[in-house]
Amino acid sequence: MSEFGCGCPGSATMDLRDVDTSTDEATTTKAPSQLRQWPIQLHLISPQAPYFQGADVLLAADCTAFALGAFHNDYLKGRSLAIACPKLDQGLDVYVQKLTALVEDARINTLTVVMMQVPCCRGLLALASEAVAESSRKIPVKAVVVGLQGEILSEEWV
Amino acid sequence: MQRYLDTGIKDVIAEFPEVGTILQDYDVACVSCYVGTCALKDVVSIHSLPLETEQELMVRLAAVLTSEQERGLPQPTPAASRSQTPTASGKDAPSKESRYSPPLRALVNEHVLIKRWVEVIPSVLAGTDVNTTEDRQLLLDGVDFIHSYADRFHHAKEEDILFKYFDETQAIIRAMLADHEAARDHVRQVIEAVDRRDADQVIEHLSAYGELLSGHIKREDEILYPWMDRELTTTQVGELFSKFAAVDRAVGPDFTPNYTRFVERVEALVTP
Numbered sequence: 001m002s003e004f005g006c007g008c009p010g011s012a013t014m015d016l017r018d019v020d021t022s023t024d025e026a027t028t029t030k031a032p033s034q035l036r037q038w039p040i041q042l043h044l045i046s047p048q049a050p051y052f053q054g055a056d057v058l059l060a061a062d063c064t065a066f067a068l069g070a071f072h073n074d075y076l077k078g079r080s081l082a083i084a085c086p087k088l089d090q091g092l093d094v095y096v097q098k099l100t101a102l103v104e105d106a107r108i109n110t111l112t113v114v115m116m117q118v119p120c121c122r123g124l125l126a127l128a129s130e131a132v133a134e135s136s137r138k139i140p141v142k143a144v145v146v147g148l149q150g151e152i153l154s155e156e157w158v
Numbered sequence: 159m160q161r162y163l164d165t166g167i168k169d170v171i172a173e174f175p176e177v178g179t180i181l182q183d184y185d186v187a188c189v190s191c192y193v194g195t196c197a198l199k200d201v202v203s204i205h206s207l208p209l210e211t212e213q214e215l216m217v218r219l220a221a222v223l224t225s226e227q228e229r230g231l232p233q234p235t236p237a238a239s240r241s242q243t244p245t246a247s248g249k250d251a252p253s254k255e256s257r258y259s260p261p262l263r264a265l266v267n268e269h270v271l272i273k274r275w276v277e278v279i280p281s282v283l284a285g286t287d288v289n290t291t292e293d294r295q296l297l298l299d300g301v302d303f304i305h306s307y308a309d310r311f312h313h314a315k316e317e318d319i320l321f322k323y324f325d326e327t328q329a330i331i332r333a334m335l336a337d338h339e340a341a342r343d344h345v346r347q348v349i350e351a352v353d354r355r356d357a358d359q360v361i362e363h364l365s366a367y368g369e370l371l372s373g374h375i376k377r378e379d380e381i382l383y384p385w386m387d388r389e390l391t392t393t394q395v396g397e398l399f400s401k402f403a404a405v406d407r408a409v410g411p412d413f414t415p416n417y418t419r420f421v422e423r424v425e426a427l428v429t430p
Contacts, residue, residue, distance in 0.1 A: 110395060138399075157259045157263075
């Protein structure tokens with residue numbers, strides 16, 4: 001693994017091609033998709049959609065699905081999904097309103113925020129926390145941090 | 159060795175008192191447990207000790223429990239069930255340092271107020287005269303705190319909601335339920351003793367209640383709840399949070415502040 005450049009950790013170029021990815025599971029099984037809805041982008045989803053009502057919701061940073069090899073089975077399975085990028089997306093205030101509507105109107109059961117380890121990704125958890133703080137109804141929020149090579153660095157209730 | 163791993167911890171300690179001492183070295187407080195029916199193997203695994211620590215503990219236990227011929231290192235809990243890496247399917251694998259899930263954190267926070275009352279019990283008893291109306295009322299106010307806050311509010315959340323997510327025949331849950339019943343019995347005895355103005359019985363049973371609750375809360379905070387958090391799925395955590403919130407709404411917004419003020423009042427009374 002080699003690293004190029006300096007500056008923002010979220011944009012720093014990293015070459016991971018020499019990381020060993022050859023496992024039996026990766027080469028012999030085809031993992032079925034656990035996605036049970038469309039759309040998934042946070043600007044596009046509707047809190048009124050039936051699959052959000054009372055659901056365990058996964059709020060995933062865009063990059064996590066690519067970094068985390070077992071994203072579907074370990075995190076998406078059994079959950080409704082919204083994805084976003086707290087660094088590049090516009091209209092973050094709308095995101096907060098959408099998340100607040102999920103808590104208040106869709107009465108979701110839990111919110112699991114999956115983000116990358118880069119500092120800018122923490123903004124996604126901040127959006128979720130702001131939404132819950134603004135809601136009269138409270139729910140458990142879990143934060144999962146994914147490393148650049150797909151390892152789980154932490155997983156804890158906020 | 160295997161025979162003892164499947165034996166209730168109280169029986170093991172009765173036969174080998176050194177086992178109790180060894181467990182205490184690892185903050186495993188079975189010696190003071192009210193019930194002690196957990197099997198030794200469960201006692202070891204449920205504490206989720208680091209692998210090296212558990213191996214060291216098992217070696218020390220084996221030295222006490224086995225003959226020279228039998229002696230060998232019993233197999234510790236499989237690494238997968240103790241991993242510090244969170245597991246799939248919404249289950250966590252928290253260490254002692256990990257945060258509680260929100261519903262269990264709420265129970266731990268309720269313990270804080272109960273512990274504050276328990277801590278002032280010796281001072282209350284030392285300065286109380288059961289022959290005065292004022293002091294009898296103070297004792298009965300304390301009993302009301304136990305009845306209403308510690309039992310009907312807090313223990314009911316455990317018994318009516320939390321424990322229903324688990325197999326209630328498991329030794330660790332039976333031990334907690336036995337603690338609750340023993341606490342209730344002590345409180346009944348305190349009420350009767352206050353009514354009879356029997357100072358000795360008030361002291362005996364309220365002191366016993368305090369000692370019981372101190373150990374009980376420690377076991378729940380350090381053993382039961384972390385274990386439950388490892389077992390609960392994310393969905394179940396959300397359900398528990400919702401059900402506890404419903405209980406909080408049912409008792410009303412003044413409930414906890416009122417009992418907090420009671421504890422503060424007693425603390426002020428006994429503080430020189």
